[in-house]
Amino acid sequence: MFEFELLAQDLLEKAEEEEKQQQDKDRKLIEKVLEIYDQKYVAELLRKIGKNEWSRETLNRWVNGKCEPKSLTTAEETLLKKMLPAPPEHHPNYAFRFIDLFAGIGGIRKGFEAIGGQCVFTSEWNKEAVRTYKANWFNDEQAHQFNLDIREVTLSDNANISEIEAYENIDNVIPDHDVLLAGFPCQPFSLAGVSKKNSLGRAHGFECEAQGTLFFDVARIIRSKKPAIFVLENVKNLKSHDKGKTFKVIMETLDELGYEVADAAASGSDDPKIIDGKHFLPQHRERIVLVGFRRDLAIHEGFSLRDINHFYPKKRPTLGELLESTVDSKYILTPKLWEYLYNYAKKHAAKGNGFGFGLVDPKNADSIARTLSARYHKDGSEILIDRGWDKELGEVDFGNEHNQSHRPRRLTPRECARLMGFEKPDGKPFRIPVSDTQSYRQFGNSVVVPVFEAVARLLEPYILKAVTVKTAKN
Template sequence: MNEYPVLKDIKQKKNSISNLDQLERAIITHHVSTKLSVYELSEEIISKLGEANSVYQAIQEQLFPNGSAPFHGPKIGDEDFTFIDLFAGIGGFRMALQSLNGRCVFSSEYDKYAQQTYFANYGEVPFGDITSDVVKSFIPETFDILCGGFPCQPFSIAGVSKKISLGRLHGFDDIKQGNLFFHLAEIIAKHRPKAFFLENVKNLVSHDKGNTFNVIKETLLKLNYSFDYKVLDGKYFVPQHRERTIIVGFNKEYFGEDVNFDFSLLTIPDEKQRVDSILQPDPDPKFTLSDKLWNYLQEYAKKHKEKGNGFGFGLIKPDGITRTISARYNKDGSEILIPQDGKNPRRLTPQECAALQGYPLFPINTKDMHHSFVIPVSDTQAYKQFGNSVVMPLIAAVGKVLVQKFEKI
């Protein structure tokens, strides 16, 4: 059983579910969803609050006032493989791999608002800071796939430019973010999963003249894993131009020395993606740009056009695709604006942003209202979360090829 130093403090707490902290909720919800012994501390936490069945019922009623979370995944024992979800965000990897009959046995996400969205959709509170030894101690000993979109800001074009302008370091010199990759590598080295499945920004490959990427590659190769990567564009799966670096590696101790991942086996949809397929018919007027903001964006674009720069707003064409949505979309929505007859353009709604990243959202792109992505946070946080997300159907397409390798062993 894990040693949990805060456990003794529970004795001083009132007999109330609301007094459980984030770590306690993570332990309890992981135990409920996985029944793994690594989370059995849940039972001791529960015992401090009252009789187990009534406490679990109270947790369910408090945390799910409208019923169960919509995306629990396969039942214990019915799964084809297991995985852990690191740097989980709002669960794009989780939803994609659950669609392939995978079962998540551990999740970790640092941002408290993303934790709320993750919990609302998967019924599980993610653990927090993955650099913490306490958090790492709850990772199950065995699982099949380690997946995650490790933080991209230290390697992104925008992130690097911002850090340079502020006189800050970037890449692996960024202590807080850049070195998170090495925590990921440490977990791979300790638990030896059959495979890893990672996502990052396009610029990862070229950052620091390729040195950053070479460090990542050599680190993973030295762990005796294969290493294959490709920059893929989400525009074939959703109506959005979004290029991201996908990295897949297999444990050579399990698959043999000649193992590799063949990106040519991905199934690419034949149907052309159209942004009007995810637009809502009657959006709230609050998403329409004010005269002040619209005038500012037009003047800004005009100024940069005169200088020969490409900066400016992006008005979509209904039968086309959008630019890449970013975490700053709430600021002015300039990268993706929807033209409107007789009035200023508007931003995408948070629901449209969800659909733009491939999440099922009733009634936009799914007829199943019981399996529709839940957005429990403010518009500002929702825009940030979807701007940071993976393209879920692209992840599912790569995942499908990955797990097929398991079937051949």
């Protein structure tokens, strides 16, 4: 009897320990989900599968240890896991490793993951963008690190740190990788950004302490980690900023670091480093792409961004094909806003300044939208969907019933995701866990995804060659 009691006690203790481990596991799952989604939204979903006890307050108290620990049911656990991104098909058999700096919502990452890459480090300072990123991209907890402000790694904002200490910290924090991706902040170099800073009497370019110097943080990481290849992205105006001085400094810096930049000598309107998203999707969006190869690896021969045209789609999607079949009326411009935009455009047209808004006809297969910007949430003026309004800027009766019922509308966030290439109408939906305002900002700040999918595919044989050469050297 005594032996039986000891056995029962041992089994009881093991069961309690297993229950505790499961509760810890469940709490961690809840915490990961709540890094992305609002507590109220998660609680509502959990209630739908049978437990009325779930509430925003319940979740908050549980995560913060203010109530008795819980164990999730199988249905609840399954639901929460489905709210997180699944690993790519090639997980865990990756062909190469890369890092994603100034990552935004992962537009550049997608193409490099698609060709077999494993992201081992991500840096993005905007917490709302981080939510969207984590909702869509699988990050292996054992092999991936997430950082918010890259200056916490490079220590560039600490004047008391020596260069030696800074480089040691970079080397210790950032994992070794084959490819470095960085869409470093473009505001100090963009036409809109320069104009705004000039009007405020603020510095721009490399003189902008807040963002202009962040290129040098990328340079420090390149110098410390020596990736085989880098891909840098910025606005087209980077080349002409400050009469070309900014771009000259960037190119000289990359050369000094020991890298061969593809198509470095090319210039003018035929520069292959300037890629327009209109070749892939119906949006005019020009960006400069700098692809660099470590010179000592001697792997760059034959690479040119001119060959990206081999990856143009055989049939570019039309704007109409990207639109949702039904749209909430909240995306239709209010009468007051439309009248304001219309009259504003009319006034500037009279001065020869062109239209103040971009009205796009979804029935026209050749329609190309203007560049989606981060300010789209304000009035949507750069891309308005034509719903039958008279396009001539004449005298218009805004009280006319026909005109009012055909007011233009904004794109929905889902349509923005499609126009930027994050999803296809018939494909896997891109998860948007943030408000409309935040999503418009995020898509407006992002890249046209198929452009960088094409860059990745163009680079694939060079990346694999780099991995082989590096392995042989080691």
